[in-house]
Amino acid sequence: MASQTEENYLKSLFNLANEKNEVNISELATQMQVSLPTVNSMVKTLQKNGWLIYEKYKPVIITPEGKKVAALVIRKHRLTEMFLVNKMGFGWEEVHEIAEQVEHIHAPKFFERMDEMMGFPTIDPHGSPIPDAQGRIQEIKYLNLSDCKAGQVVKLAALTNSSTEFLEFLNGRNLRLGTELSILSKEAYDQSILISYLNHSSETLSEKVSEKLLVKLLD
Amino acid sequence: MASQTEENYLKSLFNLANEKNEVNISELATQMQVSLPTVNSMVKTLQKNGWLIYEKYKPVIITPEGKKVAALVIRKHRLTEMFLVNKMGFGWEEVHEIAEQVEHIHAPKFFERMDEMMGFPTIDPHGSPIPDAQGRIQEIKYLNLSDCKAGQVVKLAALTNSSTEFLEFLNGRNLRLGTELSILSKEAYDQSILISYLNHSSETLSEKVSEKLLVKLLD
DNA sequence: ATATTTTGTTAGATCAGTCTAACAAAATTG
DNA sequence: CAATTTTGTTAGACTGATCTAACAAAATAT
Ligand SMILES: [Mn+2]
Ligand SMILES: [Mn+2]
Ligand SMILES: [Mn+2]
Ligand SMILES: [Mn+2]
Numbered sequence: 001m002a003s004q005t006e007e008n009y010l011k012s013l014f015n016l017a018n019e020k021n022e023v024n025i026s027e028l029a030t031q032m033q034v035s036l037p038t039v040n041s042m043v044k045t046l047q048k049n050g051w052l053i054y055e056k057y058k059p060v061i062i063t064p065e066g067k068k069v070a071a072l073v074i075r076k077h078r079l080t081e082m083f084l085v086n087k088m089g090f091g092w093e094e095v096h097e098i099a100e101q102v103e104h105i106h107a108p109k110f111f112e113r114m115d116e117m118m119g120f121p122t123i124d125p126h127g128s129p130i131p132d133a134q135g136r137i138q139e140i141k142y143l144n145l146s147d148c149k150a151g152q153v154v155k156l157a158a159l160t161n162s163s164t165e166f167l168e169f170l171n172g173r174n175l176r177l178g179t180e181l182s183i184l185s186k187e188a189y190d191q192s193i194l195i196s197y198l199n200h201s202s203e204t205l206s207e208k209v210s211e212k213l214l215v216k217l218l219d
Numbered sequence: 220m221a222s223q224t225e226e227n228y229l230k231s232l233f234n235l236a237n238e239k240n241e242v243n244i245s246e247l248a249t250q251m252q253v254s255l256p257t258v259n260s261m262v263k264t265l266q267k268n269g270w271l272i273y274e275k276y277k278p279v280i281i282t283p284e285g286k287k288v289a290a291l292v293i294r295k296h297r298l299t300e301m302f303l304v305n306k307m308g309f310g311w312e313e314v315h316e317i318a319e320q321v322e323h324i325h326a327p328k329f330f331e332r333m334d335e336m337m338g339f340p341t342i343d344p345h346g347s348p349i350p351d352a353q354g355r356i357q358e359i360k361y362l363n364l365s366d367c368k369a370g371q372v373v374k375l376a377a378l379t380n381s382s383t384e385f386l387e388f389l390n391g392r393n394l395r396l397g398t399e400l401s402i403l404s405k406e407a408y409d410q411s412i413l414i415s416y417l418n419h420s421s422e423t424l425s426e427k428v429s430e431k432l433l434v435k436l437l438d
Numbered sequence: 439a440t441a442t443t444t445t446g447t448t449a450g451a452t453c454a455g456t457c458t459a460a461c462a463a464a465a466t467t468g
Numbered sequence: 469c470a471a472t473t474t475t476g477t478t479a480g481a482c483t484g485a486t487c488t489a490a491c492a493a494a495a496t497a498t
Contacts, residue, residue: 005485026445038486040447045484057446057493087306088332098326107317113307224455245475257456259477264454276463276476 002049004104007073008032009042010051013062014070021067022059071135076111077103078124078131083114085125092125092176093167126167127158127177127214142214145193146207150185154215161212169209174198180218221268223323226292227251228261229270232281233289240286241278290354295330296322297343297350302333304344311344311395312386345386346377346396346433361433364412365426369404373434380431388428393417399437 002010012031016023029039047054051066062070080099084090090098112133115121122138123129131137142157156179159166170176175197184194184202191207205213221229231250235242248258266273270285281289299318303309309317331352334340341357342348350356361376375398378385389395394416403413403421410426424432 003484024445025447034485035487036446037448037488042485084329088329088336090328090332094328098324098329101324101326102321105317105320107320109309109313110303110307110317113309117307222454243475244477253455254457255476256458256478261455 001106002051002069002073005042006046006049006051007069007104009046010062010066010070011073011077013046013052013060014067014074017062017067021062023062024059028060068135071131071137072133073103074137075131075133075135076105078128079111079114079118079121081124081126082118082121082130086118086121087114091167091171092162093164093171095125096162096164123158125177126162128162142216144211145181145205145213145215146191146210148183148193148215148217150183152183153180153218154183155180155218156213157216158214159212160214166209166212173203174200175213181215220325221270221288221292224261225265225268225270226288226323228265229281229285229289230292230296232265232271232279233286233293236281236286240281242281243278247279287354290350290356291352292322293356294350294352294354295324297347298330298333298337298340300343300345301337301340301349305337305340306333310386310390311381312383312390314344315381315383342377344396345381347381361435363430364400364424364432364434365410365429367402367412367434367436369402371402372399372437373402374399374437375432376435377433378431379433385428385431392422393419394432400434 009028009032012028013023016027016031025039025043026036028043029036032039034042043052043054043060046052046066047060050063051069052063053061077099080102081092081095084095084098085092121130127142129138129140140157143154144160145154145156148154156175156177158177179197181195181197184196186193191210193205193207193210195203195205197203228247228251231247232242235246235250244258244262245255247262248255251258253261262271262273262279265271265285266279269282270288271282272280296318299321300311300314303314303317304311340349346361348357348359359376362373363379364373364375367373375394375396377396398416400414400416403415405412410429412424412426412429414422414424416422
């Protein structure tokens with residue numbers, strides 16, 4: 001069984017992997033906030049468990065087994081976040097840190113019960129998909145708000161970043177998942193975007209913000 | 220901050236301590252299921268943190284600081300058990316193992332929210348008191364069913380043992396906290412006790428069982 | 439194509455938490 | 469009280485997860 005540390009490495013590997021399932025040692029070190037030699041030694045451990053393939057000087061390759069372990073931890077993380085928001089009244093900006101700990105609890109029934117109580121949700125409070133109990137993840141492709149054009153009407157569907165600071169920024173503007181936005185115009189100089197929604201008749205979002213917002217086009 | 224391991228040692232120390240707050244190294248080793256040298260080395264660590272006093276060949280003495288840390292972990296454990304039973308539909312026999320893990324989560328709001336949602340309960344699903352947020356524990360003294368006499372009417376209030384097997388034994392007989400029992404007779408030979416309750420008109424409980432049941436006398 | 443930078447490896451150390459083997463002190467028993 | 473048993477200590481080793489220092493390979497830039 002994966003240790004807490006191993007589970008955290010596997011999650012990072014899962015998130016960093018490219019189409020070929022490759023991850024560079026140094027990316028992983030940056031992501032995990034540990035030194036290169038620490039990662040070097042950890043990938044050898046993960047290889048012994050069959051969760052990745054390691055060859056000297058090559059990017060590591062996460063195996064299907066490794067991906068499954070990672071997806072099941074991510075499942076526990078996202079179910080927890082959803083439970084905290086929907087059943088315990090937390091704000092979407094408060095739940096990540098708690099879920100980071102709860103995801104390591106070994107108690108299948110605990111998470112099954114959460115899932116049941118929520119009616120088997122498929123996305124978490126930040127719009128990310130919740131992997132199923134087999135570790136399968138259904139990827140939905142959304143548009144980046146930053147790629148939308150003036151005149152379009154879209155619905156906020158997910159975020160590419162869920163840091164507390166960003167979530168608090170969105171709270172401050174009453175922006176939440178499901179909010180419908182009308183794109184009034186886009187500034188050519190800095191790509192900032194002018195939108196209207198709810199009782200906000202004209203709000204400007206910088207590119208730094210709009211590129212982190214994923215939307216669904218409303219026809 | 221106490222590590223998970225340290226928290227588990229402190230809980231055991233808290234539970235094993237006598238009136239003078241003393242615990243023998245070997246009791247602790249038995250309780251924690253580790254070797255004597257492991258405990259010997261751990262108590263030196265706990266002393267460095269101010270959680271106990273250690274002198275060679277003497278029982279260790281848990282300090283008020285140590286007791287507080289322990290009580291707050293026990294608080295998280297018991298709040299979790301109560302939440303699992305009252306808010307998530309688990310049976311009282313299923314919750315201990317999960318709580319054993321959840322008690323180590325560092326997220327005050329998570330437990331405050333549980334507490335709030337349940338209306339600030341003072342006992343856990345097994346009748347044990349829940350320490351308050353300052354680590355103060357209100358001890359209620361109950362009678363042992365094994366000390367009761369024929370003719371008395373009592374209410375099941377708590378358990379001195381909460382193993383899954385014992386809880387399943389009680390489930391099998393519809394015995395739960397709050398059940399009112401009439402003591403019909405007591406067998407002098409083996410101290411077994413004959414009781415009636417609910418639709419059970421005569422059920423025999425061995426001393427092994429009755430000594431684990433704590434009751435309140437009904438006048 | 440060489441120099442420089444970036445990326446990755448090895449060696450060796452540290453800390454937490456555990457163990458066994460050997461021994462010593464304290465408690466119990468006859 | 470002496471012998472035996474129980475309890476506690478020390479020494480030394482191991483594993484998991486981390487680090488720094490030194491170095492080597494690969495990638496990039498001049
Ligand atoms: Mn998260
Ligand atoms: Mn985590
Ligand atoms: Mn318990
Ligand atoms: Mn525990």
